[in-house]
Amino acid sequence: MSNNTNTPNSVRVLNLIITVLLIITAMLSIVALFIIPNFDKISEIFMPLPELDSSKDFITVFDSGEADSILICSNGQKVLIDSGSEQFDNELCSKIRNKGIKELEAVFVSHLHDDHVGGLEKVAKEFKISNLIVPDLASNEESAFSVRKVKNDILNSGGNVFNAVAGMVTKCGDFEITILGYYSGQSSENNRSIFMMAKYNDFKFLFTGDAEAAAEKQLIREGINFDCDILKVAHHGSDTSTTEEFLKIATPEYAVISCGKDNEYNHPSSVVLDRLSAVGADVKRTDLQGDITFHFNSNELNVSVERLIEN
Numbered sequence: 001m002s003n004n005t006n007t008p009n010s011v012r013v014l015n016l017i018i019t020v021l022l023i024i025t026a027m028l029s030i031v032a033l034f035i036i037p038n039f040d041k042i043s044e045i046f047m048p049l050p051e052l053d054s055s056k057d058f059i060t061v062f063d064s065g066e067a068d069s070i071l072i073c074s075n076g077q078k079v080l081i082d083s084g085s086e087q088f089d090n091e092l093c094s095k096i097r098n099k100g101i102k103e104l105e106a107v108f109v110s111h112l113h114d115d116h117v118g119g120l121e122k123v124a125k126e127f128k129i130s131n132l133i134v135p136d137l138a139s140n141e142e143s144a145f146s147v148r149k150v151k152n153d154i155l156n157s158g159g160n161v162f163n164a165v166a167g168m169v170t171k172c173g174d175f176e177i178t179i180l181g182y183y184s185g186q187s188s189e190n191n192r193s194i195f196m197m198a199k200y201n202d203f204k205f206l207f208t209g210d211a212e213a214a215a216e217k218q219l220i221r222e223g224i225n226f227d228c229d230i231l232k233v234a235h236h237g238s239d240t241s242t243t244e245e246f247l248k249i250a251t252p253e254y255a256v257i258s259c260g261k262d263n264e265y266n267h268p269s270s271v272v273l274d275r276l277s278a279v280g281a282d283v284k285r286t287d288l289q290g291d292i293t294f295h296f297n298s299n300e301l302n303v304s305v306e307r308l309i310e311n
Contacts, residue, residue: 057174057296059198059205059230062095063286064088066236066260066267067115070207071096072198074173074296079106080123081196081207082116089119093126095291103128106170108177110209111193112141124150132161133168135192136184164194174296175200180226181219190235191215197226200296206250208234208241216246229301230254230294231281237268247279254303255281256292263287 057074064084069092072079078101084092104127109117112135123129132154137144151161162168168179181195193209206228211219212235219226231252234241236259255276259267268285276283284292289305 057200058293059175059296060291060293061232061256061258061284061286062092063290063292064092064119064258066263066265067118068110068209068232068236068258069116069119070232071099072172072175072177073099073101074175074200077105077171077173078103079108079170079172079175079177080104081108082110082209083107083119083123085115086118086122089122092119093122096123096127101127103130105172106131106133108133108164108194108196109135109147110196110207111135111189112137112139112143112147113189113210114143116209117143117147120150121146124153128157128159129154130159131170132159133164133170134161135164135182135194139189141189172198180206180224181215181222183215183218186215186218188212188214190240193234195219195224195226197228201299203230203296203301204228205230205232205294206252207232210235210238210241212238212240213243213246216241216243220245220249226250228252230256233257233268233272233276235267236260236263236265237272237285238265239269239271242272242275244275244278247275247281251279252276252281254294255283257283257285257287259285259287261287 060071062069062071062084065088067085067088068082069084070081107129132151134147134151137148155161164179164182166179166182170177176199178197179194180197184192186192190210190212191214193211193215195211196207198205206226226249228250229252231250233255237257257268273283286292291306293304295302295304
């Protein structure tokens with residue numbers, strides 16, 4: 001008796017399951033009819049953008065007019081040294097985006113002049129900055145206000161802000177970046193520029209901000225080894241920087257000058273060009289050659305230039 005009662009219920013449940021399966025199969029067939037022919041297009045739309053090529057380690061000195069901005073990339077990590085002027089902030093951000101970059105592991109501010117930090121607010125809006133390294137912000141320089149604003153924004157978004165200190169070391173992929181000297185007690189903002197060295201295997205790239213003779217002498221007096229393969233020439237090639245004494249220790253194979261085409265300051269100075277020639281440096285200039293990129297590969301160093309904008 002119990003078997004006769006349960007059989008109809010079992011059949012009804014089985015029929016219901018079969019009906020549901022048929023409906024699902026029909027729906028999948030209809031969906032497939034529309035999706036499969038367009039699969040390539042849909043895959044392309046939802047495919048993540050390619051990340052920075054981690055097999056390429058390079059440093060690019062951007063053509064940013066009479067200003068400074070330098071990008072270091074290695075193993076997918078990115079560090080920016082200075083952010084140029086506000087006049088070129090859109091172009092700078094476009095160049096960074098064109099390299100497939102969405103965020104920056106660190107940004108260094110060499111000193112608080114607008115031609116080195118004027119584009120920072122724009123960069124901070126366009127890219128996530130995980131770490132910001134800054135000089136003393138208790139300054140009357142106009143740009144100090146905008147750097148303090150960016151500092152607060154980064155802290156509020158969970159990032160980190162560090163005060164520059166001589167001896168500070170950070171990594172960017174295979175590059176080791178060291179702050180060699182920072183002289184906050186100097187009377188001029190240019191001489192409060194941070195000296196930094198990026199080391200890749202046996203190659204060394206020296207960054208000088210706008211440091212002038214007084215800061216160079218202090219670095220020399222401290223006995224710091226700043227011998228380098230590549231020198232970012234200070235203060236856009238001004239004759240107030242890059243002294244003979246400094247170059248005798250630096251002895252760069254390459255010297256990069258970031259300056260604007262037909263600039264009002266007549267940078268770079270012929271005196272500095274003569275000094276660089278005397279130590280055998282191969283001079284590269286953004287005003288003549290555009291963006292200048294140094295490619296690092298094991299024990300090889302290659303240089304390429306690319307003009308993207310006219311100043």
